[in-house]
Amino acid sequence: MAIRSPILFCPLAALLAPVALATSGAPKTTVHVDAAARVTFDSNIFLQDGGPLVAGAVTTAPAREESWVQSVAAGAACGGVAAGAGKFELGYRAEIFRFAGHATENHDDHRVRASLAGAQGAAAWDASVNALWTNGEHLAPLYNVVGGGPAIGGEPVRARRAQTIVRGAARVTVARPGGWWRLLAAGIDQDFHTGFASGCASYVDRGEYTAGAEFAREIRPGVAWVLGARAGRQRQADRPPSLALNSTSDLVRVLAGIEGKLTPHWKIDLRGGPDFRSFTAAEPAALGRHRSAPYVEATLGWTPDAADAVSLTGLHRLWPASSGRGVYEDSTWELGWKRKLGERWSARVAEKFADADNHRDAYPGTKPWHDQIRTTTCAAEFRWNKRVTLDASLVRETGEGLLPITPGRAYTRTLCSVGLSGTW
DSSP, X not given: OOOSOGGGTHHHHHHXXXXXXXXXXXXXXXXXXXXXXXXXXXXXXXXXXXXXXXXXXXXXXXXXXXXXXXXXXXXXXXXXXXXXXXXXXXXXXXXXEEETTOGGGOEEEEEEXXXXXXXXXXXXXXXXXXXXXXXXXXXXXXXXXXXXXXXXGOHHHHTTBSEEEEEEXXXXXXXXXXXXXXXXXEEEEEEEOOOOOTTBOOOOOEEEEEEEEEEEEEEETTEEEEEEEEEEEEEEOOOTTSOSOOOOEEEEEEEEEEEEEEETTEEEEEEEEEEEEEEOTTSOGGGOSEEEEEEEEEEEEEXXXXXXXXXXXXXXEEEEOTTSSOEEEEEEEEEEEEEEETTTEEEEEEEEEEEXXXXXXOOTTSOOOEEEEEEEEEEEEEEOSSSEEEEEEEEEEEEEEOSTTOGGGOEEEXXXXXXXXXXX
């Protein structure tokens, strides 16, 4: 795999260098292996409800196409403590998916992860790198529906195609009387290995790489106001065979928020503020080369008792489209509740809302879109013993295009699954 953006790893290496130099002695390690099997019924594998086709066109993505999906997975992880560096973990997991009657959707996921966390004196650090390689089809379905493909790019379909995704993040936090300061870096690089064809959902490579600093002042012990800034770049590749048009940009985010335990039962981690953009010359001049948008990342947790955990997570950002030639305002929020039902049983319900709007940033000559997806999840888990777990889930997902010129983006989908997993 050729990493086109080595900047993804430079901030991580810089932050972790002192940790690496401090490491000494042979680490103490343990090894774990896991395996899983799952059967899923998918009521709409191509995320299509039968929107009108473009005049004279054909499609390879039939509406409401059903399939049984079988998957098996196996993995191994090595973890332990390295003297001077802290706790570490290295892991690999492979998962194979097979769709009954739809060989184009078969794919294999290979995941590699590494993490490190430790503390010494007033300093604490943590870092992680996760890589996904999907061995799947090199061409997306041929949609040819009015308004394009499914809502918000049809991520479940896109995730089955050949691609490589690398994510990394690192933080170093130093405590000071009445507060703390922190250096942080994060990045994601998404490299699609798919081809381009008229009518297909053709994907372009994209990524984001940032680094910054934060300063916190305690309101009271355990909770603090936070002020910080992050700078970096978002990358979007050209979409062949078009002209060299993309929405690559340099960014600066000025963020304020609050972090810590509000009460023994409430925990918050919130950042928000303006996101300032300067686009390269590859951005159409008609859209302007400068742009600002709100940026928000939020996590709120409530644990009223030992059996219940309620969480709210959210992210609002300006994000490059996987279809190329443009950015859009992307907002995702999820409310979840998990409850323990005795020693072996647990249940979870969740409601997720996603909104994506590019009408402000649509390229001249292209059709704007504004999509929403709502996902409801109900799941149950039974712990057979300390190593083996059974689970079942029911998911209902509805996507729609809010603009009248995008009827082909609407879909409804139901997923029913049962699974068995074990760890040794």
